[in-house]
Amino acid sequence: MRARLIIVLSLFLITNVSATPYEITVQGLAGEDIKLSSYKGDVFLLDLMATWCQPCAIQTRDFVQNYKELKDTLTLVSISVSPASDTPSKVNKTKYESGATWTFAIDTYLQVFDEYNPSILPTLLLFDVAGNLIERWEGITNSSTILDRLNSTKDRVTFPLASFLIFITPMWAVRRSYP
Amino acid sequence: MQNKVIVLSVIGVVLVAGLASYATWQLGFLDRKNIELKDYGVAKDFNLTNIEGERVLFSAHDGKVRLVTWIYTHCTQGCSTIGLKVINMIEKLNEDGYGDMVEAFIIDFDFLFDNSSTLTEWAHKMAGETLPLNIEFLLGTEREINQTARDWNFYYKYVNMTEMTETTETNSTSMEGHMEHSIVWVHPFIVTFVDTNGTIQHYESGLTWDYNDAVDVVKYMVDN
Numbered sequence: 333m334r335a336r337l338i339i340v341l342s343l344f345l346i347t348n349v350s351a352t353p354y355e356i357t358v359q360g361l362a363g364e365d366i367k368l369s370s371y372k373g374d375v376f377l378l379d380l381m382a383t384w385c386q387p388c389a390i391q392t393r394d395f396v397q398n399y400k401e402l403k404d405t406l407t408l409v410s411i412s413v414s415p416a417s418d419t420p421s422k423v424n425k426t427k428y429e430s431g432a433t434w435t436f437a438i439d440t441y442l443q444v445f446d447e448y449n450p451s452i453l454p455t456l457l458l459f460d461v462a463g464n465l466i467e468r469w470e471g472i473t474n475s476s477t478i479l480d481r482l483n484s485t486k487d488r489v490t491f492p493l494a495s496f497l498i499f500i501t502p503m504w505a506v507r508r509s510y511p
Numbered sequence: 512m513q514n515k516v517i518v519l520s521v522i523g524v525v526l527v528a529g530l531a532s533y534a535t536w537q538l539g540f541l542d543r544k545n546i547e548l549k550d551y552g553v554a555k556d557f558n559l560t561n562i563e564g565e566r567v568l569f570s571a572h573d574g575k576v577r578l579v580t581w582i583y584t585h586c587t588q589g590c591s592t593i594g595l596k597v598i599n600m601i602e603k604l605n606e607d608g609y610g611d612m613v614e615a616f617i618i619d620f621d622f623l624f625d626n627s628s629t630l631t632e633w634a635h636k637m638a639g640e641t642l643p644l645n646i647e648f649l650l651g652t653e654r655e656i657n658q659t660a661r662d663w664n665f666y667y668k669y670v671n672m673t674e675m676t677e678t679t680e681t682n683s684t685s686m687e688g689h690m691e692h693s694i695v696w697v698h699p700f701i702v703t704f705v706d707t708n709g710t711i712q713h714y715e716s717g718l719t720w721d722y723n724d725a726v727d728v729v730k731y732m733v734d735n
Contacts, residue, residue: 382591382595384591384636384637385591386587387587413599414595414598414599415599415602416598416599416637416639417637417638417639418639442599442602445599445722449719449723451592451717451719452588452592452718453591453592453595471588
């Protein structure tokens with residue numbers, strides 16, 4: 333019985349483990365390393381941007397205007413994926429001038445660029461509480477679109493539970509067959 | 512007995528599906544690493560001017576793997592993206608010890624509106640105050656650019672958007688992200704990979720190509 337339990341649980345884990353962003357480290361504006369694992373358990377939005385990118389400035393402005401609503405439902409992190417050009421002081425200036433109050437960082441180790449390969453800036457990546465990428469937007473995206481998507485995301489947390497039940501049911505049936 | 516069959520069937524199906532997914536993922540991974548290069552012919556030489564005012568001969572860099580791409584400074588999203596990708600590729604390759612064996616050429620084909628000062632500004636905006644030594648930002652006269660573009664099968668055409676916007680209704684919000692967009696060139700986004708002997712072996716086109724794969728291609732070309 334124990335063997336069956338182990339097999340079923342292993343299958344559950346194998347099929348539910350997916351790549352998460354938690355291994356990624358970016359650099360904060362004070363030069364410190366920020367591990368994305370520090371956002372574990374949060375719904376969070378990565379805003380891939382660059383200080384020279386004009387559409388990114390428009391995106392930031394939209395975030396500033398709607399940050400009150402956004403911060404109630406997600407953690408926002410803006411990350412410059414142009415480390416060759418964007419120094420901490422340059423990013424800090426962009427942050428300060430836009431009036432943004434959320435975390436800004438730099439993809440100094442190009443780990444975000446490696447993993448998510450943005451083809452246009454800004455690129456927005458929305459992750460659920462389990463670290464699953466649940467939405468990707470390329471180009472300027474209204475905060476309302478993100479908030480709408482988040483409302484539909486709430487159902488997603490039930491997925492692991494549902495899939496666990498799918499695996500546990502046969503085990504329960506076996507248990508019933510062989511008391 | 513019937514229950515047992517059902518249960519074993521369910522477990523069997525799940526197991527097979529899991530193994531199939533894993534195998535597909537593995538094969539995809541192997542396929543990605545199994546880089547195939549083709550012989551697209553010998554890259555034609557060019558002689559253009561860099562932002563320091565020096566003449567740069569493509570063939571002077573024989574012995575290195577070379578990346579060639581095309582931009583113009585008033586271009587908004589696409590050229591910035593391709594510039595960013597190439598610059599990040601070079602940064603990554605330099606960091607991984609391939610810097611001495613790789614050179615990138617970013618050719619500004621807008622002979623009408625760009626000059627050394629606009630390209631210098633663009634280069635620093637994209638690549639920082641200290642430009643990587645193995646990236647050349649190049650300009651040319653109309654004749655030089657036309658010749659180089661012909662030799663490299665690069666198509667471009669100037670579109671006068673000022674005339675078009677006069678007759679098209681626009682709203683200020685939708686045009687906000689397209690400042691300076693009155694200068695528009697129709698052109699493809701392309702990066703050409705040339706091996707150490709001067710043979711074109713690979714292309715990346717569009718903007719969605721995989722950055723990791725492109726870095727792997729360059730490393731493979733250097734190592735083989």
